[in-house]
Amino acid sequence: MLKEKIITKRKIKLHENDLFSPTKTFDCGQCFRFEEKGDCIEGVVGHSLLKVPSRDMTGEIEYFSDENFDGFFDADKSYFEMNSAFLKKGTPAVTDAVERGFGIRILRQNFTEALISFIISQNNNIPRIKKNIAEISRRFGERFEAEGKEYFAFPTPERLLDAGQTGLCECKLGFRTKYILDASIRLISGEICEEELQSLSVDDAREKLKIIKGVGNKVADCTLLYGLGRLECVPVDVWMKKIFEKYFDETPDLGVCGGVLQQYLFYNERYLKEGKK
DNA sequence: CCCCAGGTCGTCA
């Protein structure tokens, strides 16, 4: 029997002066399951549809869902205060990035979904990453309905392992298939466990995640930052390498909330390149 | 047919 899902309008208070920009937040490369639909951005989180009006919001976040997602938006942190700390670093590159990126929030995503998604992201481009993730969800995720349409949760490790080589290869995951299976096995056995990782230092947690085949520093740091809320993690990909070379004399230490600043720098650089809003 | 994409692995000095 299906439980009726009632989509209701919800609001979360942010710190005074805090800004939330849905367009920036959902298009800055941290998540892959959200799309603009009319005047909202919508996507699946857990087993729910989440809709957010596209307009920027100050002091609060308004969204539509059958579930409470206050934690997802990282609402209790003051990004305004973080930005003040970043601006004290004073370099022009940091100032530009903070001004351009203000409104981005690091989403507190599901751990398994973040891990598998960023395994898929390696040597891949964003449109295709989104396609791959949509396809494994459609084929192996739990189906649910919202507002008369069907949606799919992100698949569990059990379902991914069931899918096997054959099922996953049909999703055009290529060489990443074996990595996803390895991750699934270690998640199911408990060798890799969210609670344990949370109790470890970032360095120990990173090394633990790197036990998984196909997980190196970058995927591990993305998992820690987006899937475990470790804001001090700074994933360094080809973009960040270029940014460091272009704007800094030596590899900078971005500080305790370096992951946020990294996101601003990444967003700003993509903005400059693609000339998008 | 080339190159590249939010990397990582295996191999060889």
Next chain:
DNA sequence: TGACGACATGGG
């Protein structure tokens, strides 16, 4: 340690 090609797939 560090350099270097391979890896699946699809778009430009």
